[in-house]
Amino acid sequence: MADGEEISRVVPLHPRSGGTATQPVSTANKPAPPIVAFHRTELSQILRVYGRMVAAGEWRDYALDHGREQAVFSIYRRMGEVPMFRVTKTPKLARRQGAYAVVSAQGLILKRGHDLETVLRVFDKKRHLSVVGD
Numbered sequence: 001m002a003d004g005e006e007i008s009r010v011v012p013l014h015p016r017s018g019g020t021a022t023q024p025v026s027t028a029n030k031p032a033p034p035i036v037a038f039h040r041t042e043l044s045q046i047l048r049v050y051g052r053m054v055a056a057g058e059w060r061d062y063a064l065d066h067g068r069e070q071a072v073f074s075i076y077r078r079m080g081e082v083p084m085f086r087v088t089k090t091p092k093l094a095r096r097q098g099a100y101a102v103v104s105a106q107g108l109i110l111k112r113g114h115d116l117e118t119v120l121r122v123f124d125k126k127r128h129l130s131v132v133g134d
Contacts, residue, residue, distance in 0.1 A: 036091055037066045038073065042116055046073050046087055049120050059084070085110075087120070 038046070053059040053075075061076040063083070070090045074083035086103045093099055098113040102122050111122040 033068050035066050036069060036071045036089060038064070038071050038089060042089065043073075045116050045120060049123050050075065053123065085123075089116075 050059060050062060059075050059077060061079050063074040063076070065072040065074065069092060070088055072089075073087040075085045075087070077084050082105050084105050088101045088103060089099055090101070091099050093112075094114070098115075098119070100114070100116045100119040101112040102110045102119055104110055111119045113119045
């Protein structure tokens with residue numbers, strides 16, 4: 001729907017009449033839902049680890065995805081494959097398990113927490129990150 005476009009809704013005419021009418025409703029003044037994104041400092045921390053792993057020849061590509069509930073930094077060994085790892089930010093979980101998580105290609109949560117730097121330390125442990133079959 002474009003800004004300023006009108007949609008219709010059914011509203012009662014009068015409580016005693018029992019009838020209804022269609023009334024135009026403007027969507028121009030409704031705020032867009034907030035998008036979850038990585039902050040500059042968060043991206044800096046992630047890209048520092050990414051750069052180190054690219055230099056080591058482990059990773060070759062990445063993708064960013066920002067949505068209404070979650071931001072995802074996907075890490076690939078080769079273009080066009082399933083991501084090896086995903087670094088996620090889910091603000092809904094900030095008070096529970098922590099907003100940040102590192103998820104493997106199989107969907108296993110390798111590390112979750114409130115502090116991104118601590119969560120990213122999972123990549124320092126080489127033995128946990130070996131890919132079977134490569």
